[in-house]
Amino acid sequence: MKTTRIQKVDRISGLPEPILHHILSFLSFREVAKTCVLSKTWDRAWHRGRRLKLLGSLERSIRNRHRHCKDLVSMEKFNMVVDLFKDQEFASFVDRCVSYAIGCNVKKLRLDFASENYDYDEGDRGKRWYNLSPIVLCAKSIEVLKLGRCKLELPIRNDVKLSRLRKLHLHEIDINNHVISNLFSGCPLIEEVIVGKCQGFDSIELFGLFRIIGIMMFDNWGFKRVDAKVLNVSSLTIVQHDAIIPFDINILYCTNLENIKLVGASITDEWLYKLTSELPFLESLYLGSCHKLKRIKISSPSLDTLQISECVKVVELEMDSPNLSDFTYDGGMISLCSNALALSNIDLYFNLIKLDTQWNVKLVELLSQFHSFSEMLTLKVSEDEDFNVPKELRQILPSPLSSGKHFQLVINKVCLPFSIAKVVDDFLSVAPHTETVSIDYYYSHGWSKNFFEFSYKKPLVNEGEPSPCFKSLPISCWQHCIEEVKLEIFNSDSIDEKMCSLRGAEFLEKVDGLCLLKSMMKSA
Amino acid sequence: MSSSIASSSSSSSSSSKKEKKISLKTSDGEVFEVEEPVAMQLEIVRSFFADNEDVTEQTVMPLPNVSTAAMHGILEYCRAHEEFRRRMPEAAPEEEVRAFEAGYVDRKSNEELKEMILAANYLNISKLLDFLTGVAAKRIENKSVEYVRAFFGVENDFTPEEEANLRREYEWAFEGVDED
Numbered sequence: 001m002k003t004t005r006i007q008k009v010d011r012i013s014g015l016p017e018p019i020l021h022h023i024l025s026f027l028s029f030r031e032v033a034k035t036c037v038l039s040k041t042w043d044r045a046w047h048r049g050r051r052l053k054l055l056g057s058l059e060r061s062i063r064n065r066h067r068h069c070k071d072l073v074s075m076e077k078f079n080m081v082v083d084l085f086k087d088q089e090f091a092s093f094v095d096r097c098v099s100y101a102i103g104c105n106v107k108k109l110r111l112d113f114a115s116e117n118y119d120y121d122e123g124d125r126g127k128r129w130y131n132l133s134p135i136v137l138c139a140k141s142i143e144v145l146k147l148g149r150c151k152l153e154l155p156i157r158n159d160v161k162l163s164r165l166r167k168l169h170l171h172e173i174d175i176n177n178h179v180i181s182n183l184f185s186g187c188p189l190i191e192e193v194i195v196g197k198c199q200g201f202d203s204i205e206l207f208g209l210f211r212i213i214g215i216m217m218f219d220n221w222g223f224k225r226v227d228a229k230v231l232n233v234s235s236l237t238i239v240q241h242d243a244i245i246p247f248d249i250n251i252l253y254c255t256n257l258e259n260i261k262l263v264g265a266s267i268t269d270e271w272l273y274k275l276t277s278e279l280p281f282l283e284s285l286y287l288g289s290c291h292k293l294k295r296i297k298i299s300s301p302s303l304d305t306l307q308i309s310e311c312v313k314v315v316e317l318e319m320d321s322p323n324l325s326d327f328t329y330d331g332g333m334i335s336l337c338s339n340a341l342a343l344s345n346i347d348l349y350f351n352l353i354k355l356d357t358q359w360n361v362k363l364v365e366l367l368s369q370f371h372s373f374s375e376m377l378t379l380k381v382s383e384d385e386d387f388n389v390p391k392e393l394r395q396i397l398p399s400p401l402s403s404g405k406h407f408q409l410v411i412n413k414v415c416l417p418f419s420i421a422k423v424v425d426d427f428l429s430v431a432p433h434t435e436t437v438s439i440d441y442y443y444s445h446g447w448s449k450n451f452f453e454f455s456y457k458k459p460l461v462n463e464g465e466p467s468p469c470f471k472s473l474p475i476s477c478w479q480h481c482i483e484e485v486k487l488e489i490f491n492s493d494s495i496d497e498k499m500c501s502l503r504g505a506e507f508l509e510k511v512d513g514l515c516l517l518k519s520m521m522k523s524a
Numbered sequence: 525m526s527s528s529i530a531s532s533s534s535s536s537s538s539s540s541k542k543e544k545k546i547s548l549k550t551s552d553g554e555v556f557e558v559e560e561p562v563a564m565q566l567e568i569v570r571s572f573f574a575d576n577e578d579v580t581e582q583t584v585m586p587l588p589n590v591s592t593a594a595m596h597g598i599l600e601y602c603r604a605h606e607e608f609r610r611r612m613p614e615a616a617p618e619e620e621v622r623a624f625e626a627g628y629v630d631r632k633s634n635e636e637l638k639e640m641i642l643a644a645n646y647l648n649i650s651k652l653l654d655f656l657t658g659v660a661a662k663r664i665e666n667k668s669v670e671y672v673r674a675f676f677g678v679e680n681d682f683t684p685e686e687e688a689n690l691r692r693e694y695e696w697a698f699e700g701v702d703e704d
Contacts, residue, residue: 015642015676016642016645018645019642019657022653022654022657023664025661027661027664027665031665033694034694035672037669037682037690037691038669038672039673039681039682040682041678043682
């Protein structure tokens, strides 16, 4: 007489292990990994070779679902984010799971083979990567495909056929020119593309993608050239942060472009001028580390936001952009010509070494130009010496800044002791009737925020005759008309906020005492 | 609702003339008279009768690993499914099945669930085992380690430092990973 006997199993905690695996097979890999914290036995089960057993039960459950749902509705999504096991068995396991998922008409597929001990210095980067099964590239059901850390290859005489794909994200993928160009021509419905930190391809041609909305490419190894032609794309970002060689870019007939961000591009002043004048909907432009740019000229009535960062050779900026509202600049000193009357936010950060002896003059000139446009101006400088209006310069200033505005100064590094009074004095000498000034500065182990609000007693303008204070303008300097100064001080070394109100021009003498830091008292 | 299905199935089966019954004896000695098609869902019973020619209708099959309580639960599930199958042999009424299963499992405590899983495993009812293990998985999904420990009856033998280290090592598993 034969009877089925209960299986002899090594029990961990009540339920036999095959049942535990069965239960875990319903859970995400992440949930399964969490079980290692339950007890030492579970930890060992997780650590020692049993991972593959667990994977086996995972696979079984996927296969079951594959069987059950073959002809029914499609699988909504399949995510596999796992450590890269240096194991042949693992690769074939992934292959099988992926093929079941595709057999289930999966719509969203995400595969990421993270590796904790990833060694960037090793030469054989490619060898250790999992080769993604090419069936993924002709899965008709996939709408969203996100791949991370694997290698994409296409067998000869095969083409990518992702006829429903809308979103494609590639992160740290090994992919050659042939596959990547084939990838785009095989996705007619593609709307969003992100390609980041990939390697193996040096150029990409995007042509005739009518549904595309956004393209983002960043930090791809050895990337040299992009051609974008006849695209409906509205947002284009190509960023190569630490690239030694700048990339070439060619944009043709992409008239719907609204946002452009280029970092590390080999573009010229002429190219940029032509591009901006050809894009009727351009709203936002970001240019970073484009070292061929020298005299930037932009003509764009639609432009709203402009950001220029670390384009070290730039000395001149000419903007024909009457609707510009936000302008952010960091780099060396520039001269400016602009008709932007709607500017509401200006951020300036001069962080390059001052080779120019006329630096201070140019700074004041630039500030006065911007100040006439904007209610609010933020200036960031590296060191306290960078904002300095020497006495002799005050006499020859072309014109003081217009009144009634707000000014913010951020100094990245000051050496203590530091005189706030001098900065305020410098500033008031170039902007005599300003409403508020806020000065934030950072020192070796703390920060300080100081806010000044000024009110003035006399009418600001001397009718008819020039004032005794300025040669060219009929207004008086701040000493002659200041009434009250309200001060708010926050320091990182004291919890409470100091607030006080001072009267008259003598306030300046008391400011340094009020703004004193504890650390300065110690050192004094 | 589920009990009405179960009772109606038993009443309908008792009304049909001379339906074959199979006697199953649980670990605590109770004998269940089970309609043949229901009993045959238990793979262990099916193979017992298929492989042994000398058994008769009077043979009482002992099931030493199944308690009476678990047996009640198992028969309720199998009878309901037999009823579904009888009414709609082509395709199971999916919504009804789902509603039955939800109500059926809601009433079970974690301990009862585990007992049923063991019984379903022993009796080799793959459909029920799949269903119950899936339910168990749902019950521990996104739960704290403490809850999962209690669920599986695991004793924590880590020192607090060891546990903290492991949690740090598997930080990615404990932190939220984005949805898709």
